[in-house]
Amino acid sequence: xxxxxNENNVKPNPTITFEAETFRRIQPEEYLRKFVQQHVRxxxxxxxxxxxxxxxxxxITTADGSSMVRIGNTTIVCGIKAEVSEPKLNFPKEGYLxxxxxxxxxxxxxxxxxxxxxxxxxxxxxxxxxxxxxxxIDLETLCIxxxxxxxxxxxxxxxxxxxGNIFDxxxxxxxxxxxxxxxxxAVYEDxxxxxxxxxxxxxxxxxxxxxxxxxxxxxxxxxADPNEMEESIIKSAITIAIDEAGQxxxxxxxxxxxxxxxxxxxxxxxxxxxxxxxxxIEKAKQAT
Amino acid sequence: MAMRxxxxxxxxxxxxxxxxxxxxxxxxxxxxxxxxxxxxxINGPAEVKLRDEKLDKAxxxxxxxxxxxxxxxxxxxxxxILRSTFENVIQAGLHPRTQIQIVSQVMMDDxxxxxAAINATTIALIDAGIPMKDLVAAVSCVINKDDQLLxxxxxxxxxxxxxxxxxxxxxxxxxxxxxxSLGLFTEGQYFDCYELCNAAxxxxxxxIRGAIQNKLREEY
Numbered sequence: 370x371x372x373x374x375n376e377n378n379v380k381p382n383p384t385i386t387f388e389a390e391t392f393r394r395i396q397p398e399e400y401l402r403k404f405v406q407q408h409v410r411x412x413x414x415x416x417x418x419x420x421x422x423x424x425x426x427x428x429i430t431t432a433d434g435s436s437m438v439r440i441g442n443t444t445i446v447c448g449i450k451a452e453v454s455e456p457k458l459n460f461p462k463e464g465y466l467x468x469x470x471x472x473x474x475x476x477x478x479x480x481x482x483x484x485x486x487x488x489x490x491x492x493x494x495x496x497x498x499x500x501x502x503x504x505x506i507d508l509e510t511l512c513i514x515x516x517x518x519x520x521x522x523x524x525x526x527x528x529x530x531x532x533g534n535i536f537d538x539x540x541x542x543x544x545x546x547x548x549x550x551x552x553x554x555a556v557y558e559d560x561x562x563x564x565x566x567x568x569x570x571x572x573x574x575x576x577x578x579x580x581x582x583x584x585x586x587x588x589x590x591x592x593a594d595p596n597e598m599e600e601s602i603i604k605s606a607i608t609i610a611i612d613e614a615g616q617x618x619x620x621x622x623x624x625x626x627x628x629x630x631x632x633x634x635x636x637x638x639x640x641x642x643x644x645x646x647x648x649x650i651e652k653a654k655q656a657t
Numbered sequence: 658m659a660m661r662x663x664x665x666x667x668x669x670x671x672x673x674x675x676x677x678x679x680x681x682x683x684x685x686x687x688x689x690x691x692x693x694x695x696x697x698x699i700n701g702p703a704e705v706k707l708r709d710e711k712l713d714k715a716x717x718x719x720x721x722x723x724x725x726x727x728x729x730x731x732x733x734x735x736x737x738i739l740r741s742t743f744e745n746v747i748q749a750g751l752h753p754r755t756q757i758q759i760v761s762q763v764m765m766d767d768x769x770x771x772x773a774a775i776n777a778t779t780i781a782l783i784d785a786g787i788p789m790k791d792l793v794a795a796v797s798c799v800i801n802k803d804d805q806l807l808x809x810x811x812x813x814x815x816x817x818x819x820x821x822x823x824x825x826x827x828x829x830x831x832x833x834x835x836x837x838s839l840g841l842f843t844e845g846q847y848f849d850c851y852e853l854c855n856a857a858x859x860x861x862x863x864x865i866r867g868a869i870q871n872k873l874r875e876e877y
Contacts, residue, residue, distance in 0.1 A: 380814055490730040491730070491733060491734050492734040494733070494734045502820075502839045502840045503744065503820075503841040584694065595866070604745070617842050617847060620836055621838075622833065622835060622836040624745060624834075626745075626832035627833050628833070629848060634842055
């Protein structure tokens with residue numbers, strides 16, 4: 370019996386791809402380390418190389434604003450639907466924005482159907498914090514009549530394909546979809562809200578933040594824009610959000626320890642990347 | 658320098674109080690920053706559910722209970738923060754195929770609650786005798802509307818702040834384990850907060866050390 374299994378396992382001419390694949394499955398961390406020691410990552414990128422990023426605007430015609438963002442193979446679709454509702458009691462002059470993220474089993478086998486996973490909850494919490502503190506959208510412009518009617522923006526973010534760095538993609542999708550929103554002019558008359566047919570009124574942005582993420586491997590190698598395979602091995606992540614004036618809006622760091630020099634390095638790389646993201650989104654705006 | 662409502666200077670932390678072994682669990686501790694209070698209990702290493710079992714290390718399970726209401730996304734984020742911070746500190750490899758459960762209950766929320774939860778967890782883990790590579794201490798600080806740094810903010814100060822920063826440091830190398838910064842700030846301000854909180858974390862380590870020494874003196 371032993372002989373038979375042996376013959377099945379050992380191929381007469383084992384190819385190098387077969388061996389590397391086996392190594393990756395058995396020792397994923399060591400596999401990554403072997404690459405990183407040679408200053409390259411398993412997908413051929415260097416440490417500071419971000420994956421190809423594309424943005425499509427107004428891809429969902431039934432939504433009031435929408436976008437699709439691809440970072441490498443990570444694909445996020447964001448659609449925004451505007452509805453009229455009563456403003457919240459403690460903010461009678463403001464409309465509000467409800468981001469919701471859906472990580473369904475279609476994007477990755479790690480997600481199960483049912484209530485939102487822990488990761489989805491953390492992303493939606495962090496997205497909410499990023500939008501509220503500091504303020505991104507001037508919510509007072511969403512007010513139709515003080516204390517009576519205001520626009521509510523439901524932002525539904527759906528992950529279609531999961532290949533790591535999902536928070537950056539979500540932020541890009543949400544911000545570009547918000548910039549794509551066109552609302553009708555609405556007036557409040559005798560308890561009714563009347564809106565014009567044509568959609569003219571765009572949202573007014575206070576600032577435009579984008580987030581940029583890094584993974585830290587073995588406490589010293591900073592890998593920009595980690596993919597799914599890298600994220601599953603590396604438990605240490607640094608996310609930095611900056612706005613167009615270069616001010617920091619959010620820093621989130623979890624996992625193994627890092628020094629202040631490494632943080633400074635991440636911030637400087639994030640600034641470079643911010644310029645790239647802006648030009649990608651500008652191009653997408655011109656294309657539509 | 659403007660006085661704060663509780664007459665502290667901008668770089669003082671509120672009086673810290675630490676209680677250990679309050680519950681009949683494997684380990685427990687309560688950590689207070691002034692009125693902010695978090696109770697933490699540790700169960701383990703104990704039997705693990707088959708689904709969560711890891712062959713080479715202990716599973717670390719974190720449950721955060723809010724003061725009022727049911728667990729929401731905010732508490733899930735706190736759970737994630739605690740787990741990702743302590744997974745790197747606990748020597749989980751010494752107890753494979755077991756579970757170490759951390760339960761953190763907010764007792765009173767007057768700001769800096771995440772920092773208090775991290776500190777309570779460190780002390781409770783020591784109380785439970787769980788082997789750790791290092792100790793963790795966390796502090797929050799805010800930058801208010803006048804660009805003034807306030808260490809260990811109260812809930813009111815956090816509400817009126819321009820930016821809120823929470824840092825957790827390890828003891829031996831004083832490097833950053835966890836950081837969450839919200840609001841608008843510059844790079845310079847960020848690293849000012851970093852330095853201030855790093856120094857304050859050293860003070861918290863002293864307090865933790867003192868509390869444990871006192872407890873040992875009482876017991877033996």
